[in-house]
Amino acid sequence: MTEPWWQTGVVYQIYPRSFADADGDGVGDLPGIAAHLDYVAGLGVDAIWLSPIYRSPMADFGYDISDYRDVDPLFGTIDDLETLVRAAHDRGLKVILDLVPNHTSDEHAWFAESRASRDNPKRDWYIWRDAGPAGAEPNNWPSFFGGSAWELDETTGQYYLHLFHRKQPDLNWHTPEVRAAVYDVMRFWLDRGIDGFRIDVLWLLAKDQTFADSPPVPPREHELDVARLEHPGFEDREETHDIVREMRALVDEYDHRVLIGEIYLPYERLVRYYGERLDGVHLPFNFGLVTASRFDAPTVRRLVEEYESFLPEGAWPNWVLGNHDISRIATRTAEGGARLAQMLLLTLRGTPTCYYGDELGLADGEIPPDRVVDPQAATGRNRDPARTPMPWEPSPTAGFSPDGVEPWLPVAAGHKQRNVQAQAADPRSELSLFRALTALRRGRRALQLGSLRLLGGTAPDDVLAYVREGEGEGEHVLVALHFGAEPRTADLSAASARPADLLLSTELDREGEVDLAALELRPREGVVISVR
Numbered sequence: 289m290t291e292p293w294w295q296t297g298v299v300y301q302i303y304p305r306s307f308a309d310a311d312g313d314g315v316g317d318l319p320g321i322a323a324h325l326d327y328v329a330g331l332g333v334d335a336i337w338l339s340p341i342y343r344s345p346m347a348d349f350g351y352d353i354s355d356y357r358d359v360d361p362l363f364g365t366i367d368d369l370e371t372l373v374r375a376a377h378d379r380g381l382k383v384i385l386d387l388v389p390n391h392t393s394d395e396h397a398w399f400a401e402s403r404a405s406r407d408n409p410k411r412d413w414y415i416w417r418d419a420g421p422a423g424a425e426p427n428n429w430p431s432f433f434g435g436s437a438w439e440l441d442e443t444t445g446q447y448y449l450h451l452f453h454r455k456q457p458d459l460n461w462h463t464p465e466v467r468a469a470v471y472d473v474m475r476f477w478l479d480r481g482i483d484g485f486r487i488d489v490l491w492l493l494a495k496d497q498t499f500a501d502s503p504p505v506p507p508r509e510h511e512l513d514v515a516r517l518e519h520p521g522f523e524d525r526e527e528t529h530d531i532v533r534e535m536r537a538l539v540d541e542y543d544h545r546v547l548i549g550e551i552y553l554p555y556e557r558l559v560r561y562y563g564e565r566l567d568g569v570h571l572p573f574n575f576g577l578v579t580a581s582r583f584d585a586p587t588v589r590r591l592v593e594e595y596e597s598f599l600p601e602g603a604w605p606n607w608v609l610g611n612h613d614i615s616r617i618a619t620r621t622a623e624g625g626a627r628l629a630q631m632l633l634l635t636l637r638g639t640p641t642c643y644y645g646d647e648l649g650l651a652d653g654e655i656p657p658d659r660v661v662d663p664q665a666a667t668g669r670n671r672d673p674a675r676t677p678m679p680w681e682p683s684p685t686a687g688f689s690p691d692g693v694e695p696w697l698p699v700a701a702g703h704k705q706r707n708v709q710a711q712a713a714d715p716r717s718e719l720s721l722f723r724a725l726t727a728l729r730r731g732r733r734a735l736q737l738g739s740l741r742l743l744g745g746t747a748p749d750d751v752l753a754y755v756r757e758g759e760g761e762g763e764h765v766l767v768a769l770h771f772g773a774e775p776r777t778a779d780l781s782a783a784s785a786r787p788a789d790l791l792l793s794t795e796l797d798r799e800g801e802v803d804l805a806a807l808e809l810r811p812r813e814g815v816v817i818s819v820r
């Protein structure tokens with residue numbers, strides 16, 4: 289039996305605005321992505337996930353959709369998308385689209401109808417409530433973008449709910465017609481050969497129909513510590529699991545498709561999205577590495593242990609290192625940490641999802657105040673720095689836009705050195721490391737599908753070591769990641785007493801036989817070792 293592609297494969301997230309601008313308007317587009325597909329395939333990844341490319345007023349850069357069945361002219365045409373999908377498939381790459389079912393744009397035709405009058409047939413497609421006492425908002429639910437989640441609409445004198453921007457009214461998933469309409473959208477794209485969906489804010493779909501206030505919450509210990517349940521009225525409600533099952537049943541009518549859920553919850557609750565009978569999403573995104581407040585050996589060890597312990601029987605794991613909503617891994621870690629993190633991601637057990645630019649060790653960009661565009665910036669958590677243009681070459685526009693065109697966000701500093709062209713020519717670059725890691729993974733079933741055993745015992749505290757084991761002979765790989773800033777000699781003889789060969793170092797400068805009882809590791813060096 290061969291395993292599904294989404295288990296053995298690597299997913300690469302492209303933020304379309306920021307990948308490549310083919311038409312010279314400063315914003316990335318589908319033809320730009322198509323022009324760089326050989327680069328993507330050459331990374332050794334297996335699927336691309338595109339953040340939303342649908343028609344949108346761009347209040348939240350595409351997560352506010354006014355037509356789910358069309359491509360926004362900024363990104364191109366539906367023909368461009370079909371061309372891209374064909375070209376990706378020709379190269380063995382799957383294409384995953386973003387599905388945004390929690391909300392539409394306020395400029396979607398459904399909302400225009402819904403807001404027109406209280407007795408409009410689509411009134412219940414969105415969430416309308418009367419004002420609370422003295423004209424106040426109906427309850428205390430906050431928007432993720434700051435302020436109340438309720439907006440008063442003058443036309444009918446009622447409030448509508450928007451968990452994000454006020455231009456992103458929440459759909460009412462308790463209305464059967466809404467479900468049917470979104471399921472039609474899913475079929476529309478699946479029929480066109482799309483290989484699956486990453487589902488936006490999946491854990492927020494159902495809402496408490498009593499609309500009770502959220503209870504008070506203790507303050508966060510750390511700003512990245514977001515994986516917890518604060519709003520029982522709209523987070524992780526039981527009814528959401530019914531919706532997930534319906535989506536899965538729909539996707540199962542097609543061959544080889546995947547559902548990935550964006551879910552920020554503690555592991556115990558996250559894993560329920562696999563479904564009681566594994567009839568939920570295939571991959572509920574595991575954001576442990578994204579939300580952890582520290583990136584060190586004890587933290588990562590705890591995450592791996594906890595995650596593995598909560599995984600239900602038969603559920604396939606996955607790991608994410610970055611995305612368009614959080615600071616980049618190179619910025620979240622100390623010098624050298626990005627290489628280590630990449631080795632971690634690509635050797636852990638489970639499907640890895642990589643964020644464009646991270647393969648170059650790209651750090652957050654500096655955004656001058658007059659260039660800030662993210663609607664969430666008002667909350668103090670500006671996402672623009674993680675969305676800067678892909679640096680292809682050393683030119684002033686980094687090869688992202690044609691010369692002389694100002695990209696929508698400034699190119700991150702340091703692109704003259706850190707760009708695809710320079711790193712492709714450098715056998716020791718982050719890009720070379722990324723390619724070596726995917727090649728290693730592809731060539732070894734132990735890395736793709738094998739078990740994972742954390743090594744304890746004699747390994748120093750700042751070294752995280754684990755063994756990946758396949759079923760066949762010779763399928764035995766040891767990974768040792770040194771998070772510390774001082775050189776270390778690690779005793780990893782607990783892994784095996786047999787001879788061992790170093791296959792890959794994060795520094796890309798050594799190979800050959802090593803002594804597991806006294807393994808020399810440089811500061812923030814990671815190694816992959818084959819145990820014979």
Ligand code: NOJ
Pocket residue numbers: 348351388452488489550612613
């Ligand atoms: C999660 C997306 O990743 C984020 O970019 C967006 O702002 C919100 N959902 C709302 O759609």
